[in-house]
């Protein structure tokens with residue numbers, strides 16, 4: 504059966520959050536974030552639908568409209584949230600794809616739940632897609648959907664985008680269900696990655712695991728071609744740039760500095776509380792700078808904002824305890840009356856407050872051990888029209904490919920992190936402006952609109968017939 508939507512997003516979550524008023528009435532609010540902002544206009548133009556879980560377990564909801572988007576809730580049971588979402592997605596795939604910085608869990612019942620839920624998403628999408636519709640599947644939670652959907656609806660044009668890194672063959676190889684996952688992704692016409700390296704890892708894997716030939720960006724199946732390509736995601740530069748130029752945001756930025764005691768240097772970290780983000784190592788580096796006397800406690804304040812995340816997964820609970828212990832230890836050693844060198848907040852902030860924080864800080868410290876892109880780094884750049892501010896950025900964040908004028912660090916080398924933090928703090932305004940100007944040009948040009956536009960353009964432009972398997976290489980890498 505064909506539905507009425509010619510364009511669809513299929514993602515683990517719907518782009519809305521439910522808010523409940525004090526009188527008990529519930530309403531939906533669009534979740535903040537670049538993806539929704541970039542996609543919303545396309546959705547409105549094309550009678551788009553967004554399929555995803557609405558965030559509450561064991562609850563079935565009818566499709567509803569919000570902000571000109573048609574939303575189709577896909578239900579999950581509490582057990583599925585545990586096994587498919589917290590389990591296979593976040594305890595198996597997440598650590599495996601992030602260079603095993605934590606040990607992945609391989610459990611069969613988690614895999615079974617992942618398969619069941621992916622099938623449910625595919626069936627829901629098949630149900631509401633118009634003949635020949637374009638369907639864009641998002642991220643690691645739904646890697647089986649492309650093939651499942653193609654089986655049900657071969658008429659659709661299917662794209663997939665992976666927001667996290669795609670690991671090297673040697674790491675992926677450990678996965679007991681490696682063949683099924685790769686075949687799932689190959690159901691798409693276009694598989695998008697953050698970086699060319701991820702796309703190359705995927706092509707090599709297809710060759711090694713399934714013996715499929717590839718040439719350039721194209722993988723040759725018996726009856727079709729799958730294009731693999733990098734599309735580095737970005738932020739809504741225009742929105743952030745406009746926001747931080749408003750009087751009340753600039754005033755708020757000044758207030759923040761005053762509330763912090765007007766220190767010479769404000770350093771900032773903003774992350775989901777996740778073990779891939781390298782929060783502990785940057786605090787360690789800051790603590791050592793204080794200990795060695797290279798920084799005085801009244802000279803610099805480190806503001807670390809850590810958004811609560813995946814709190815029911817063991818690894819995340821342990822991480823929270825570790826970070827809180829570490830903050831307590833460093834502050835205990837270096838605090839002076841009324842002065843805490845690390846200000847730690849385990850909270851979520853609104854967009855405007857976050858923008859004011861970016862504007863207020865002198866050095867943004869982004870030190871993930873591995874990160875698909877890292878939007879925080881790009882948001883920081885978008886917020887510094889004043890050309891002040893330095894970005895210390897891990898070489899292992901996707902964003903490092905584009906933001907070459909940041910102070911790049913190897914997060915595994917604490918001395919390097921310390922050195923670059925100090926260099927950033929001591930840089931002249933002229934040097935900071937030179938770096939920031941170039942980075943801003945990059946983020947302004949490659950913004951999130953361009954990301955979505957380029958992906959959809961590639962998805963809707965089928966691979967040229969001149970590319971045939973006959974001239975494809977059989978590389979044995």
Ligand code: ADQ
Nearest residue numbers: 666736773774775808810850851852874875876877878879
């Ligand atoms: P994340 O791992 O969530 O995303 P990131 O790209 O940094 O990481 O995005 C986080 C977003 O959450 C940013 O927009 C940030 O502003 C916001 N945020 C963080 N802390 C916040 C707080 N305390 N309050 C409010 N907002 C907060 C995954 C991948 C990334 C990839 C993105 C997009 O892991 O590598 O860049 O998807 O593809």
